[in-house]
Amino acid sequence: MHSGERRRAAWRDALANIIDNADTRAGRLFDVLLIGAIVLSVVAVMLDSVGVYQARFGATLRSLEWSLTVLFTVEYVLRLVAARSARRYALSFFGVVDILSILPAYVALLVPGAQFLLIIRVLRLLRIFRIFKLARYLSEASVLTTALRASLAKITVFLAVVLTLVVVIGTLMYVIEGPEYGFTSIPTSIYWAVVTLTTVGYGDIAPKTPVGKALASVAMIMGYGIIAVPTGIVTVGLAQAQATRRSDRTCPRCGLERHEPDARYCRRCAQALPETSASSDIT
Amino acid sequence: MHSGERRRAAWRDALANIIDNADTRAGRLFDVLLIGAIVLSVVAVMLDSVGVYQARFGATLRSLEWSLTVLFTVEYVLRLVAARSARRYALSFFGVVDILSILPAYVALLVPGAQFLLIIRVLRLLRIFRIFKLARYLSEASVLTTALRASLAKITVFLAVVLTLVVVIGTLMYVIEGPEYGFTSIPTSIYWAVVTLTTVGYGDIAPKTPVGKALASVAMIMGYGIIAVPTGIVTVGLAQAQATRRSDRTCPRCGLERHEPDARYCRRCAQALPETSASSDIT
Amino acid sequence: MHSGERRRAAWRDALANIIDNADTRAGRLFDVLLIGAIVLSVVAVMLDSVGVYQARFGATLRSLEWSLTVLFTVEYVLRLVAARSARRYALSFFGVVDILSILPAYVALLVPGAQFLLIIRVLRLLRIFRIFKLARYLSEASVLTTALRASLAKITVFLAVVLTLVVVIGTLMYVIEGPEYGFTSIPTSIYWAVVTLTTVGYGDIAPKTPVGKALASVAMIMGYGIIAVPTGIVTVGLAQAQATRRSDRTCPRCGLERHEPDARYCRRCAQALPETSASSDIT
C-alpha cells in the first residue's frame, strides 16, 4: 500500500468521525453547527414568502441563502468523500434530501419563471428532515418507533375502516343534502366527512337539512368515539415496547427477567448483571 | 352417483376454491383482481358526481361502469353456483351487498328520472364494503373486534351519558340563547351541542350571550375531558384481548375459550386444560 | 296487628316489587313501559319547539303531553305510596326530578306568559335523567363509576391546570390582539381560549395578528397534547377497577386471587369457588 493512499484513508476516517460520529466531541459540535445552519435556512425560506419581509430584507435573505447553499454544498461533497460508498450515500434518503435542498439555488440561476421558482425554492425546506438525524441522541425515539411498528397492522385495519366510513357517510350526505347546500360532488362530500369525522370542523361546508344534521351528528359521535381505537392500539404497543426493553437482560444466577435499564445488580439475588446490549437502537 | 353429477361437483369445488379460499394462489389472485375492480368502480362513481369530469369523460365512465356491471354480474352468478346453499348466500350480508350494487345499472335502463337515478347510482358504492372481506388476511382485525365486543356494554353506558348530556345542554342553550341567536329549536340546539361536545365546532351556530358562552365553555371542557372514557375502555379491552390471545386454549370438555395464561383447569367445568402452546409472542 | 293494615302492607309490597325491583318480570315490564313513556314525552317536548311541527301537530302534541302528565302524576303518587319513607323519596334526586317534570304542565294552566312558559315546559325534559335508573341493569356502569371516582382527585388537578392555562392564554390574547380583532374583553378572550384549547374551534373569533397566530398555535398544540393527561388518568383508573373487580374472590384451597367474573372453579387447583358477592354494584 502506498503511503499516500494510507494517509488519504486516515484523513477520510477523521472526516467520517466528525460527520457521522455522535460520540466524539468534534462530531457533536458538527451536529450543533449543522442544525443551527438548517434552522437559519428554514427561517429564511419562511420569511422569504412573507411579502413585507421580502420587500424589506430581500437582499439580506438572498445573500444568506447563497452563503448557506455554498456551506451545504461543501458539506455534501465532504459527505460523498467520507462515505464508505459514495454511491450508496447519494441514493440514501438523507443523500437525496441533501442534494434536493441545494440544487434549487443553482437551478434558479439558470431557469427564470416565478411560479416554477417558487416550488423550486420551497424544496430547500426539505432540509428540515435532517433534524431526524438527531434521533440518535434520543434512545426514547427507538421505543416509540418499536411501538408504532408493532401497531402498524392494527392501525392499517383502523385506517381502512375510517376510509370506508368516510366514503359511505360522504356519499350519503351527497344524496341527502345535494349540491344546493354545498355538497357539490361525492369527493367534496367525502372531504366534508373527513373534516367532520376527525373533529376538525372548518364549517366551510355544513349540513342544512334536518336529516343531514341528524346524520352529521351520528358521524360526529362516531368520530369522537373511534379515536379511542388508535389510542388504545398505540398505548398497548408502547406498554409492550417498554416492557420488552426492560426484559432485555436476564440474571445469570436466579434467572429473573425485566431489569430496569439502569440496573447493575439483580434486585432479587444481588448478582451483577451483564451489560446492556450496546446502543443498537436505531439502524 | 352419475359421473356427470360428480364432474359438476368437482367443478363447483374448484370454483369455490378460487372464489372463497384465501389460501390457494388462484384464490389470492381472484381477491386482488376483485379489489382492483371494486376500487375502479368506486372511483368511477365518485368522478361521475363531479360536474367537470362528467361533462368531459361521461361516455368513458358510462362504458367503464357497464363493463364492471357485467363483470360483477358474472361474479354474482358464479358465487351463487359455487355456494353450498345459493339461498343462504343470496340472503347473507355480502350477498345482499352484491345484488344491490349491480341492480342499479339495470334499473337505470328501465326507469328514467334524475334524482331517483342519483340515489340508485350511489348504491354502486356499496361495493366498498367488500373490502372488509380482506379482513381474513389480517389476524389483527380479530383482536380489534374482540376488544370492541368486550367493551360494548361499557361503551353503551358511555353513549347513553353523552346523549343525555347533549339533550340537556342543547335544551339549556335553547332557553338561554333562543331563536334570535340561531338556536331556533331544541333539535337544532341539540345538533349544536353535538357539534360542540365532540369538539367538531363548525361555527355555523355559536353562542352570543355571556351566559351562553359560559355554558358552552363548560360543555367544551366536558367534551374535551370525557373523550378519555371511551379511550380508557378500549385501551383496557385491547390490553386484555392481546393478553388472552396468547393463551389461546379451549377446554376439551365444555369448549370454553380464553383461559388465563396460568390456568391449569377450566374455570367453568374444572376439566384439566392442555398445556399452553409454546409460541408466546410477547413476554 | 289489624288484618286491614296487614293487607295494605302486602299491597304496598307488591307495588314496590313492580316499581323498584328489576328482578321480577312485572318490574322489568314496568321499566320498559316507563322508558317508552319518557322517550315519547322527550320527543314531544323537542318537536313542540320546532315552529313547523308546532303549527301542524300542536293540538296532538298538547293532548299527548296531558296524557303523559296524568300518567307520570299517577306514577309519582304510586311511588310515594310504595316508598318505605315517602318523605325520603320526595327529597331524593329522582323524587325531585319526578315532581319537577310534572309540575310545569299544571303551572302552565294557572300562569300564562310566553317566555316564562318556555322555561317551564323545558323542565319536562328533566325526565331524561330517569334513564340512568337503567344503570342497575348494567353492572358495567359500576366499573366506570368506580374508575372515575378513583381518578377524581387527579382530574381535579388537571382541570385546575386547564382553567389556569385558559385564563392566562385568554388574557395574553386580549393584550396582543385587542378589541379591534374581536377579543373585546378578557372574559371573551378566555371563551376563545376554551374554544381553542379544547380543539373545538368555532372560528367566530380567530387571531389576526402574526404574534396572536403564533400564540394561538402554541395554545392549540398544548390543547392537542394535554388531552393525553385525563385519558391516561382514566385508563389507569379503569385498568385498576377492572383488576380489583376480578380479584373479588379468593380460592379457599390454594388462595389464588383474580378469578374471572364467570369462573366457578379455581383455574389452578379446580376447587369450587364461592359465589360472587351479590349485585351490590350500585347503591
Added chain:
Amino acid sequence: MHSGERRRAAWRDALANIIDNADTRAGRLFDVLLIGAIVLSVVAVMLDSVGVYQARFGATLRSLEWSLTVLFTVEYVLRLVAARSARRYALSFFGVVDILSILPAYVALLVPGAQFLLIIRVLRLLRIFRIFKLARYLSEASVLTTALRASLAKITVFLAVVLTLVVVIGTLMYVIEGPEYGFTSIPTSIYWAVVTLTTVGYGDIAPKTPVGKALASVAMIMGYGIIAVPTGIVTVGLAQAQATRRSDRTCPRCGLERHEPDARYCRRCAQALPETSASSDIT
C-alpha cells in the same frame, strides 16, 4: 444573644408557621383567605375589561383593586420578613410573581397612558399562578408530575415530529393553494397546518382546490391519529408512576429511589433494601 433578638426570631417563626405551613390550622386558614383574595382580584381584573361593567362598576372595582393591592403588599412584606433568606424569596418564581402582581397598581399612579396601562393592569392576573401553591394539599399532583417528567423525552420526540409535519404540510399547501385562496405566506400556511393537525379547525383559512382538499384530508387523518402517541406515552408513564409510588423505598447506602415492589437488593449498589411498608394501596 440579646433577649430582643430571640423574641424577634420567635415572632418570625410564628409568622413563617402561618404563611408557609399547611399543617397548622392557622396556616390553612391563611391559605383559604389568600386564595379567596386572589380569586376576587382575578375576577375584578376580568370585569374591568368588559366595557359595560367598567362603565357601571368602575369606581367599585377601582377601590376593590386598591384594597387588594394594599393587602397583597402587606403579605409581600410579611413574606420577605418571614423567609429565611429574603433575597432568595424575592428571586424565587413565586417571589417574582408576587412583586409583579402588586407593582402595576403603583406604577399606574405615576405613569398615565391607556395601552401601556392595559398591559400593566393585566399583570395582576399573574396572581393566578399562586393557586399552584395549593398543590401541596394534593398528593395526586406529584404522581402526575412524576409521570409527565418521566415522559418528557418521548413527548419531546413527538413534538419534534409534529413541528416538522406542520412545517412540511404548511409549505406544501402554500405551493398548492397559493395566496389567492388565503394561504398568503409560509408562516400563515403553517398556522393553518397547526389549526388543522390539532383538529381545532377555525375555518378562517380552508383549502379550495381539489388537490389542496385532498392534502388537507390526509393532514386531518394524520392529526386525528397521531394524538394517540402522546396519549399512549402519558398513560404508560402514569401506570408506571402509580406502580412505583407503591414501592416507595430508598436504598440506605446509595440513596437510589423507585425500587420495584419485589426488589430485595438495590439494583445500583446491591445493598439489601428495607422491607416494603405494609400499606399497599391497590393490589
